[in-house]
C-alpha cells in the first residue's frame with residue numbers, strides 16, 4: 001500500500017525500537033508491554049515476523065497524519081471566510097493563554113475553538129465513509145428491508161452531516177451548533193466524523209489535541225485571509241477528503 005515509502009517506515013520504526021534498547025528499555029520489554037505478554041508460554045503465541053509491527057505503526061501514521069492536517073487546513077479556510085468567527089477564536093485563545101499559559105488544561109478550556117473544529121469535521125469529514133460487514137441477517141425496524149449476513153454497508157458521512165433534517169441550514173458554517181446549549185439537539189449517530197461503536201477512531205483525542213495546538217500556534221500570531229486564486233475544490237480521486245492541489 002505504501003510502495004517505496006515502506007522503507008521509510010521500516011527505518012523510523014526500527015531506529016526507534018533500537019534507540020529504546022540502547023537507552024535501557026529492552027526491545028523485548030517494549031514489545032511485551034505493548035501486548036501485555038506476561039509469561040514465556042504466552043510469548044510463543046506471538047510471532048513478530050516481517051513487517052507485522054511496522055505495519056501497525058505505519059497504519060497510525062496513515063490514519064492520523066493526513067486526517068488531522070486536512071481538518072486543520074479546512075478550519076483555517078472557514079476562518080478565512082468567516083472573519084468574525086476567526087476573531088472570536090483568536091480572542092479566546094489569547095485570553096486562555098494569558099490566564100494559564102499554553103498548557104494541556106488551557107487548550108481544553110478553549111471551547112469555541114473546539115466548536116469550530118467540530119463544525120469543520122461536520123462539513124468536511126476527512127474519512128468520509130464508514131464501512132461495516134453485517135454479521136447476521138438484520139431487518140431494519142419499521143421496514144421490510146433485510147440486510148443479509150455478509151453484506152458490506154457503507155455509511156456516507158457527508159449525506160448525514162449535510163441533511164437539513166438533522167442540521168438546519170447545513171451549508172452554513174456555524175460552530176455554535178456545538179455550543180453547550182445546542183449540542184444536545186444533535187441526534188445520536190447523525191454526526192460521526194470519528195465513526196461510532198467498538199471500532200470508533202482510536203486516535204480521536206490525540207487528533208483533536210494536535211489540530212487544536214496547530215490552530216492555536218498559527219492563530220495566536222497570524223490573521224488568515226483567503227488566497228484569491230483558491231478555487232475551493234475537493235480532490236474527487238482522494239480516499240481521504242483533500243483540497244485539490
Ligand code: HEM
Nearest residue numbers: 063064067068071127193194195196199200201202203207
Ligand atoms: C481529525 C482526525 C481524524 C479523523 C477525522 C479520523 C477518523 C476516523 C474514522 C472515521 C475511523 C473509522 C471509525 C469507524 O469505522 O467507526 C477511524 C479509525 C481509525 N483511526 Fe482515526 N481519525 C483521525 C485521526 C486519527 C489519529 C490521530 C490516529 C492515530 C494516531 C488515528 C487512528 C485510527 C485507527 C488506528 C483507526 C482504526 C480503528 C479500528 O478499526 O479499531 N486516527 N478514524
